[in-house]
Each structure stands twice: as C-alpha cells, then as structure tokens.
Amino acid sequence: MSMTATLTNIYAPYLMTVDEIIDEAPGIRTLKLAFQDEAVRKDFAFRAGQFGLYSVFGAGECVFCIASGATRKGYLECSFQKVGRVTNALRDVEVGDTVGFRGPYGNHFPLDEKIKGHNVVFIGMGIGLAPVRSVIWTCLDERKQYKDVTIIYGARSADLMVYKRELAEWAKTPGIKFVKTVDPGGNPPGWDGEVGFVPTIVERAAPSPEDAYAILCGPPIGIKFTLPVLLKLGFPPERIYTTLENRMKCGIGKCGRCNVGGKYVCKEGPVFTAAEMKELPAEY
Amino acid sequence: MATIITAENLKQLAREMLKAGYRVIAPAKQADLVVFKAIKDAQEMLPESEYILPQASFKEFVFPRCECILRYRFGEGGKPVFESPNLDGEPPQAVIGCRPCDAASLPILDKIFGWDYVDPFYFKRREKTAVISVACSRAGEGCFCTSAGYAPDSTAGSDILLKKCAGGKYAAEVLSDKGRQLAEKFGSLFEKVEATPPVEVAGLNPAFDVEKIKPWLDKHFDDPLWLEIAARCMGCGTCAYGCPTCHCFDMVDEGDLAGGCRLKNWDTCSSALFTKHGSGHNPRSSQEQRYRQRVLHKFKYYLEKFGLRACVGCGRCTARCPVNLDLRGVLQTIAGKQA
C-alpha cells in the first residue's frame, strides 16, 4: 500500500488568533479563537462533543473540548483551567496573539442521528459544563427541532460557575427548564439558585425520562454519583451520554495513552453512552 | 529454480547498496553489544553465525526515538510561524540480516501508524525500507516466536528471506515487489540453481497456545495475578524501547525565545506520567495496572482493533528487563489458567 503520495503532516496545527478572552471564574478562562487561514475559516466544521489540541509554541499542546456551538461558523471557543505548563502558557496569551489548534477529533453527541425530536436534559458540573455548553448552543440554535429542554448546572460555589452570562440568559429563555445549584456552603448571600450537590438536585428536579436523552459531563466523581440517579429516574443507559477525559498527546489514535480498556478515548470517544461506560473497566 | 546468494556476495550487496546511496542497516558490534547500525562499510556487517538477536530491533530506523515534527520560530511581533520537515526525500534504506521476528514487526506497526490518520513520519521511512531477513538457524534462550504466531523462518514483513544452507550460502526467497526489484537491480550477486539446497532452520516448540491468552484477558482485568506478577516491575522503559512493536510516543516542545521544535519522543506505558492528568488524577496509579496495560494492549486491544497481536515473540523484553520479568512465563501462566 503505497502511502507516500498522500503524506501530509497530520500533527501540523491551524494557526488561530485570539479574538476574545473571557474570565469565567478564578483559574478558568475561555478563549475565542478565529482561524487565520481564510480557506479554513470558511469550511471548518465540527460536531458538538468533538475536541481539539490547543497549543502554545514552546509550551506544548493540551486537549480540551470545543466549547462553542457546532452551528457557529468561522471561530471556536475553548475553556480551560490553569493546571499545568500549557494551560499556564495559554493563560498568558493576550487578544491578537497566535495559538495553534488541531482538530476536530473524536466522535460527537448524536444530535442529528438520535436526539433531535426528543426531550433533552443537559447536566453540567463545574468546568464540565464546557462540552455540554457546545451541545446546548447547537441545540438552542435549532430550538424547534427539540422538544423539552432542561439544563441543570452545579458548581462548588457561585463564583466558580462558568459562562455566567449564558446561565442568566438560559434562565430567562422560555421553554428551557433551568436549574442551577452550588455545593452546600457555596451559596453567597441572596443566592437565587438551589443549594446541594448535583446528584441530589437532579433527583429533586426529577426530569422525566419519557422520550428524553440526558447529556451529563463533569469530573469522574460527579459522573459516578449522578449516573445512578438518572438510572433510578428511569433513563435507560443507552440514552444517557457523557464524555471521558484522559491524558492525550496526539489526539488521533497513535500515541497509545488515552485508552480505557480497549477503547481509545480520542478515536472511539470522548462521547460514550452510560451503557458503553458499563462495559469499560474502571480505568478512567 | 531457486535463488542463492553467497555470504561474500551478501557483503558485496551491502557495499553496492551503500554506493548506490542506500542507508544500509545491519547487525554490527557496539563495544560488547550487537546492535542495528547504519553501517558505513560492509566490513561492519556481522555474519549470521555471530548473533542471534541484536540488543534492540531496527524500529529506530522507521520510528526514531526523537524526531522533530515541526519547527517553529517567532517572527515579527512575536507571531509564531512553523514549517514541517520534509516528508519526501528520505534516502532508500535496506535492513540486511535482521531476523524474521523483527521483520514481522513492520506489518504490525503499519496498522497503528496507518489507522485512519496516516503518520507521515513513519511511512516516509517505511516506504523506502527494504528488509532482507535471515532465518534463524538456532533459537535463542528467550525466543518464543512460535508461541506468538511466527516462526524462525516466517516471511511476514520481509522483502527477501535468506535461509542458511551448506557452504556459507543462503537460499534467497523473494517475497515482495520491493524484494524483486532489489533482486533484479543487484541481480549479478544472486545465482540461479536447479533445486533449493537443504536449509538449516531452527526448531522451536511453542511455549504456550497464544489463542488461549485473549479469552482469559477478556475476563480478568481485576485479577490478583497482575499484582503478583508486576509488583516487582521497576517501571522503566527498557522493555518498550527494545521491543520491535512498541510504538507509543510523547510530544513535547523544545526551544527558546527564538524558536524551537515540536518533538515526537519514544514513551512507555510503564511510566506513571504516561496517563497522569494535569489535575494529578492518574487512571493507572500503580505499577501492576501499568504492566497489565502492556499485556492487554499487545494481546487483546491490538488484536481486537487490527487483527494482529503487537508481539513477535522475540523475548527481548525479558532479556533486557532489570528484574528479568518474564513475559513468556506470564503468558504461559495465563494460558495455563484457562477460565
């Protein structure tokens, strides 16, 4: 199989300009990135749930989801927490700087294939709202194609909540059942949302599993305790979707580190149903 | 009709290939070690009788331990620009004198590096690599190729397979277009003979039935056997970096204020950093979980995805291991434990 004719540098990123920087919460920042290459900007497309490798030359690459809606063209957004070498470098970029982006990689939430025409419950925890937000905006941009929309979002405290402007917008939008909560003790004076961990609040909000899909993202501990609540409420495992986050370097199934059991999170994930998660060994 | 090449002509083949601009890779002496080297002179080539298996496979010549995948520099206003290294123009290279197990690693590596995205840095070298392997006339202590689905004279991955016969000659079997082109281009060094002379190929009875491995692995992710086997694993990369089929790599940027490179470096699943998240969480925090990943990847996941096991049974991992952790023994135990 001669391959030389088709060889391109699959590790070469697109060059992106930082258009906007939004500080979501202490240590969490969102970057709005525009493609510098005109041709790429025109026909770049991705599906909600896909991720990319964001890079600062000299620091390296790291992986986050694409947080903007798949219906939004010409740019993409990512939200990240300052934890390591590359996120610290990303933290220092200013508007107008250039960063790299490689993607879109991985599978995606089956909106067109399955979820359209049904009820959908979005549950986000902490910065885990980023991948869910991409799906929410993709869904809200085509609101008529979905029946009931419920959004439940929780964070450790009010100031640690991300996309605060959009939370307020969703709260006011008719036709969205919106619930926000903070962990006990995280509520500031005059807090208008719920108080309690996401699993308890989901149980209390008790979204109906009838003809509904659930999309759930957050830290492994959050998923571990919220998943059983959804099952108890009657959501069948095949209709609960979540994403897995693993250490990644290549993002395209070569470097061998992101597998959970036999599944490469970068190729066969990051989106999995609860049913698929049950098959995976507890290695995430 | 059969084709024969004398040991002297094999050396002459290396000489002529060097002259023709080939990079010739052959087992050669490195102090007290036998290693694959890009030889400068055919004299460096060791005769087949002087080695069974070089210290590491020739993987380094199709998948270098450290390679630049893009060069960046900061232009005006600190704006980064980058260039990719040349994806064509690799010199043709020929591996002469490797063993069938090492040659068999290439079809295995092709699977992962060709899965969906085609890795240009592997294939730009792989395409230009011809493999002239020599069947084993005697088996090594650690060898278990016959248990991994190969044999001292298997043909997988070879372009020409030589088998030792009397009088310092080799029976040459052309196995691919590339092999045929080589045999024609350097035709004068090969002789045609009526019947294939008797050849000397080692016998090696299998140590275990490899078909029994995956069924056990499918159901024993949390078996205490892993801790028992791997508690003594040191967590170094010696097995992975000598292994013909280990292909995992790390990606790092190295440079200074003027610019630098994004590098693709060998990596190993036995290191804790391999899977450690930025948050500090590590899905594989202890050594036996990491050793389990090595066995599952080679004997279950790779088989499920690509229909090939990522092991050719060369036995280097055991020989090189500082604590002599015996993969063949582990597989024998697993095969014996049929659920």
Added chain:
Amino acid sequence: MEKKAETEKAVWQPKIIAFVCNWCTYAGADLAGTSRLKYDAHIRVLRLPCTGRIDPLFILKAFERGADGVLVSGCHPGDCHYNTGNYHARRRWTLFRELLEFVGIDLQRLQFAWVSAAEGAKWAEVVNAMVAHVRELGPFEGYHTMLARSGQTLWLAKAGANGGNGSGHDVPGTQPVERSKEKQETE
C-alpha cells in the same frame, strides 16, 4: 581543540553568565557601578537569593543557552545572610566541578568567587579575569556542537544549513533543509 583564528576571535564576543547572591556579590557589583569602575561588558548577571539557591541545573541551562563561561559568586563563608547557604553551596560546587571536569568541560569556563558587598573592585577584577580567560579559550565549541547535533535550532543555524548528516544526527527533521525543495506548509 578550541583555539580560533585571530580574525574570527575579533568578531566573536564571549557570552558569560554570572549567578550571584543578592546580599553580597550583587551589592558588590552595584558598588563597582556607583564607584564608576570599568569592567568588561560581556557578562550577564543573574541575581539569586543566596549561593545556596544556585542549582547545578541553572549552570547546565546557561551552557545550553549558549554561555561560553559561567561565573558563580556570593558571600564569603561566614557572611551568608542565611548563615549556611554558601557552606552548602561550596560542597555542592566542589563536587560539581569534579563532575564537569570528568565529562570533559574545561573548568576555566566555570569560575567561583566570594565577593562581598564592599568589594566592588574585586568584582570588576574577577569579571575582567573571567572574560579574559574565556576569550582566550574561544567559543564553547564542544557544547555548541552537541546542541546543534541535538537539533537545538538556534545552534543549527550557527552550524550552517545542515547541522550534520542524517545518520550522525540525533534528531531527524530538525536540520533546515535547503529552501528551494522544501514546501512551506503552514495550513
């Protein structure tokens, strides 16, 4: 191995990094300045809290970034602001010197001194002596060749278009290939 032709040496200027402690030598260097003492400008001073904080990693990184010589200086034994910083450092450097010499580095390129806050003149004299030594030795060819061979792009450019033929080169893909053949790929 490192004697250079006269002309090139006239062009070449030594690059020397000085790691100095904040309380004594840095103050001494200040004093040299305020006293308008002249000393060779080919030295870049890095201030650290104490000689005890000057890690062998820093010295290696200085050579990796192209230093031809490293000077380390701090408070005289007994004057350390943190009492024992320089005593610990002294043991560390006694061993580090032995190690670098063992792996083939000329110790003229790694000098140690004690310069107190009052010794502005000594600082100027130590610096001038160090620069003279290193100028005599010429560029640190050995380290620069190693850096070029290891694909460090800055040194590749200095080592000419092709930092080394393919086989001897540690990091394939780093040497800048001739402009004409190479496709500009910034998708």
Added chain:
Amino acid sequence: MAEAVEELRALARDLLAKGTVQVFVGYGKGASPGRTAPLIITSADRAAELVWDKHCLNNLAVYLTRSEVTKRGKVGIVVKGCDARAVTGLLQEGQVARENVVIVGMSCDGMGEPLLEACGRCDVHTPAGKDADAHHLACDYVIGKAAVPDAQKEDEGAEYADVARIEALPLAERWAFWQEQFGRCVRCYACRQVCPLCYCKRCAVEKNEPQWLATSAHTAGNFAWHVIRAMHLAGRCVGCGACERACPQHIPLSLLNKKMAKAVLQHFKYRAGNDPTAAPAVKTFELSDENDYFR
C-alpha cells in the same frame, strides 16, 4: 550456598507464617540463563521458591520505597553486604522506618560468573548482625559465613582504577568519550528506576515548569540528565552497580557515580551507606571545607 538457601527458606516461611512480616522480598528463579529475578511473596508456602546462588545481583533495597510492596505492611528483605549500604542510606534519609523492615543479611562470597569486579574488592562479605555497634546497620538475621576474607579498604587505587583511566584522558578525549556514550542513551530511565536511592516521587526531569532537563533522548538532553543524576546521587550512591547492569545500551554509568564517590571520599572523607546515624555528605558541611578554587 546450599544450606544457606534452606536456612533462608525456613526463616522466610516462619516470618510470613507468624505474620512478623506481611511481604518478603528475596530472589527467585530467573527466566534468562544465568539470572535470578526479585521474588515478592506474601504467603509462607511460596518460601520454597526463594533461591540463593551466584546470580543474586539485584539490589532489593529498591523495593523498600515502592508502594506496591510497602502497602502490604511490614517487609522482610534479603540483603547482601553491599545492598545493606543502600538500606542504610534509606534509613539516613528517613525514607524507611527501621521497625517496618526485617533485614535478613546473607553472607556472600561475591556474585556473578565470572565474579563481578567490585566483588573482588568487597570488604563486607558478611553483613553485620545484632552485635553491630550503633554506627552500623544491624541485620535482624545473618545467614551463612563467608568463605572469602574481607578485603582491606586500602587507598582508592584499585577501587577507582576505572575512574582514574578516564580522568587520565586529555580533556578533548574525555569529552568525546562521554559524547559518544550519552549519544546512545534512549532515556528508558532504567538507571533511575532500579536505584534504591532514586526514590523521589517527582524526579527533576519530570518537572516541566520550567523544563530544566530536556526529556528528549538527544545528546544534549542525555548529557544534562546523566550529569544531574550523578550530582543528585553524590555522597548517597553506595556503588551497588545496579544502574550500569540495568542499562540496555551498556553505558558505563557507574563511572559517573564512582567519580562522585571518589570526590566525596577525597574532599569530605565520607563513604555512603556505612553509618545509619551519619548525615549524608551533601546534607552537611564543615567550616574547614576546601576553599582554594574560589577567587
């Protein structure tokens, strides 16, 4: 060696059966010819798998800081005289609590076939037992009596002869020698992983903010890595040679560590791993330390 192995098996069986220790680390049959492999057992009936012969080279002290072993409880461990020095080092640096370890000292006439060069100059064929003074590690048990007399620790002549050979080379040749060696390193970190004194949870090379030591296996990165490894083991390395034996590229790594040991001995009159109560050489200092190379 035959009766010694029976005595060892009986002792291990007894220690495990009585629960004196929850895990016992010794030597088991190796997979490759002429080799043994570390054996970690938690049940008394497996004591029979313990071996003791000419090929017990591994320094088992490395397991005393490994959670895969220590998380099981109290550890029984087989040590030769040289390995005991590494245990002493770990005690000096507070990495192991003496009461958590039952040390079984084996007298040893030298390992390896042919005999390891270092064993020819060994001065501790029989580890010190209960009678040891406070300045020596006292093994809980000592098995067997060495047939070979202890060599006298004369000047460093013989001990550091190999180091002296490199020191004698002119500067440019020394540099070329190590450039060639470091050029072949593949950064598998076997030298670090097998070293009992390399127990850091996060090694200097694993720190990437900033990345002081390059992780790539090119000569410059390998140079910095091996220089810093030797520096961080200065005055701590007990010269067991595990790193050199583990190196798949056969780089003469102990030359670097022995050079440091020689320097520590000459400058600070200190030998690593002898006295569990002593402070490691680089942890302390003397006012009278050498000062002549300072300007």
